Every structure is written in structure tokens, then in C-alpha cells.
């Protein structure tokens with residue numbers, strides 16, 4: 001039998017949906033109640049498919065289940081790969097009553113969600129996230145999309161899932177580097193809105209890296225509570241939701257510079273949060289001791305704390321200029337007002353930003 005450890009709701013009126021967190025859920029937990037018609041298309045990739053596809057099929061008793069296996073990796077989060085989903089849906093004659101199921105990490109989740117948002121002008125989908133990062137962040141909140149060579153996640157849509165099923169057991173097969181990448185987003189919640197959670201993480205980080213199931217399930221639950229709360233207040237990112245992007249402006253620049261997939265998203269966010277913390281010190285809102293605390297927890301999670309050695313301040317400025325948060329030509333950044341309180345601002349002093357970039361880049365030009 002499976003063990004359902006926690007369940008919570010993302011409250012969005014008629015688009016509300018549950019997040020179920022447990023152990024041994026894959027193959028045992030019946031998701032067919034979240035499927036409106038008879039057809040299901042599971043979308044996975046060539047790493048996750050061999051591990052979990054057969055089990056996942058078992059979540060849809062009585063339904064006609066097809067599947068499509070995508071090539072693995074961030075570098076495939078593009079139009080060509082997205083089209084493979086549409087090819088499979090059309091070849092198998094899936095109608096408007098189909099339900100898509102994302103089985104994999106954030107890459108599969110974002111692409112499946114975008115396919116669901118646009119296939120026959122929109123069909124439902126379910127998230128079964130299998131990486132720590134996707135369990136604590138990307139599977140919740142309805143941001144879907146693909147990358148463009150000129151910018152990350154630049155093409156996409158908001159489309160909420162019908163349900164999110166999190167089986168913590170899948171994390172046992174995850175490479176260690178991916179566990180650390182997921183921890184970046186977990187730490188982010190502590191930094192932007194929950195100092196109690198940050199303190200707990202400082203105690204639990206070694207157990208989390210060792211994949212101790214109890215602390216992992218707790219970290220996932222507390223992260224999902226934070227994310228669900230923010231999404232319920234600001235689904236379309238008109239304000240508060242942008243604080244979930246702490247470290248992401250610097251991080252997306254690093255990911256784009258390094259080439260998609262060379263730096264993991266969570267690794268880039270880890271370094272990005274350190275850079276945002278440095279700028280927050282320069283802006284006078286957090287102390288050097290706060291900064292040191294932030295660097296310590298990010299390093300202990302096994303994440304890098306400085307950008308690629310060959311990246312220059314000019315590279316950052318060029319790549320940050322295409323960030324989705326920017327408005328009317330102004331660079332908008334998420335900074336810390338204090339530990340546990342983040343703000344989105346276009347008021348950071350250009351001199352302080354330049355000083356942060358120079359401090360973190362080995363080459364100045």
C-alpha cells in the first residue's frame with residue numbers, strides 16, 4: 001500500500017487542485033478521478049520512462065493510456081521536442097477530452113503543461129513530478145513553457161494542472177547533483193518568506209542531502225505550502241509571485257550563458273541567490289552576517305556560490321536585459337529586505353549592481 005503523508009490544496013476558485021505527497025504512490029494511488037474523459041497521454045523522457053512509466057500507468061485504472069517518450073534534458077526544452085507531444089496526440093487521435101500527464105522533472109512538466117495549454121486550444125493535465133525541484137516548485141502554480149535560444153522560458157502559458165501527485169520514493173534514483181539543485185528552491189522559500197523554515201533547513205540539510213525520507217517529505221510539504229499560498233494570492237504574477245524569482249534573474253543569465261543544461265537550473269539559482277544577497281547588503285537591507293549565513297546554507301546544500309569563471313559583468317547585463325520581470329526597459333530584481341522578506345524592485349542603485357557583478361566576475365570586461 002502507499003502512505004499518503006500530506007495533502008494540501010492550491011486555492012484558485014474553480015481551478016483549485018490538490019497536491020498529494022506520499023511514499024509508494026506511483027502505481028497505487030488512483031488518479032482516474034482527476035481525468036475527465038477516457039484518454040490519457042503520459043509524457044515522460046528516456047531517463048524517467050524506463051524507471052517509472054509502467055508504475056505510472058497503474059494510476060489510471062479503466063482509462064485508455066498512451067505515452068510519448070521525449071529526449072532528456074534542458075537542451076531539448078524547445079519547439080522540436082514540444083512537437084513530439086502533438087505528433088503523438090494526433091497520431092493516437094486524442095480528442096479534446098484527453099488528459100495529459102507529466103511524468104518527470106521540471107523540463108517534462110513545463111513542456112507537457114504547455115502542450116496541454118495549447119492542444120486543441122487547451123486540455124487538462126496532471127503533474128507527477130519526479131525531481132526534488134519539480135516537487136517543490138515547478139509542478140505547482142501553472143507556469144508552463146519552453147526555452148528560446150535567446151532566453152529561458154520565453155515562450156509559454158499559464159495553465160493549472162488538475163492535480164499534483166508527489167511520490168517521495170522517486171527521489172531515491174535522482175543523481176546527487178539534482179538533489180542539491182532542488183534544495184536551492186527549497187532554501188529560496190526560507191529566504192523569501194519563512195525564517196522558521198530556514199532555521200529548520202539549517203538543522204536538516206545533511207539529512208536532506210542523504211535523502212532521509214521523513215525530512216524530505218517535510219521539506220517538500222513546507223515548500224508546497226509556501227508556493228501554494230503565493231500562487232493563490234497572485235496567480236498571474238502581478239506582484240507577490242515575482243518574489244519566487246529570488247536569484248533567478250542572475251541565475252537565468254548564468255544558465256543562458258553556460259548553454260542550457262550545462263549549469264542546472266537549481267545550481268544557477270543557488271549562485272543567483274548569493275548574488276542577490278550581496279546586492280541586498282550593498283543596498284543596506286541585510287547585514288554581512290545575514291549574507292554569510294545565506295552563503296553557508298547554499299554551500300552546505302552542495303551548490304555553487306559563484307558564476308562561471310569566464311562570465312563578465314557585460315554578459316550579465318546583456319542577458320538580464322531579456323528577463324520577463326523587466327518593465328518599460330527597467331531591470332527588476334528580487335532583493336531581500338530582511339532574511340525571510342523579499343521585494344521586487346527596479347530601484348537598486350546601478351552602482352551597487354555594477355559592484356556586485358564586478359565582485360562575482362573574475363574577468364571585468
Ligand code: NAD
Nearest residue numbers: 047072105106107108130131133134138143170173174265
Ligand atoms: P529536469 O527535468 O531536467 O530533471 C533533471 C534530470 O533528472 C533529468 O535528467 C531527468 O531526466 C532526471 N530525472 C528526473 N526524475 C528522476 C528520477 N526520479 N530519477 C532519476 N533521474 C530523474 O530538471 P528539473 O530540475 O526537475 O527542472 C528544471 C526545469 O524546471 C527548468 O527548465 C526550469 O526552467 C523549470 N522550472 C519551472 C518552474 C515553473 O514554475 N514552471 C519552476 C522552477 C523551474
Ligand code: GLY
Nearest residue numbers: 137141143241244
Ligand atoms: N518558480 C517561479 C514561479 O512559479 O512563479
